Amino acid sequence: MQRPPATATQLIDDDRVRVTRFDFEPGAETGWHRHGMDYVITTLTDCRMLLEEPGGESREVLIPSGTVYRRDEGVEHNVINGGDAPMSFVETELK
Secondary structure, three states: OOOOEOEEEEEEEOOOEEEEEEEEOOOOEOOOEEOOOEEEEEEOOOEEEEEEOHHHOEEEEEEOOOOEEEEOOOOEEEEEEOOOOOEEEEEEEEO
16 A cells, blocks of 8 residues: 655754654655664654554554653654544654
């Protein structure tokens, strides 16, 4: 299934961090990617994410607006807006 791409807007990219805002229309996706750095996500809206993971696994999560969480380098997935409203978050990668 072909999905529309999420919009990625780079806000900062310096010696210490890369900060990117991601905006998803319903059904939009990041595409498969592997995180090369530790990162922190801050949700700007409620985010109903469908996460496709290696090995054919997938799971749905609802992350409320204003939530902050971190993950380690090496996470591999495709993030899809599984809801019926636009969703947005900011990703801060730690260099």
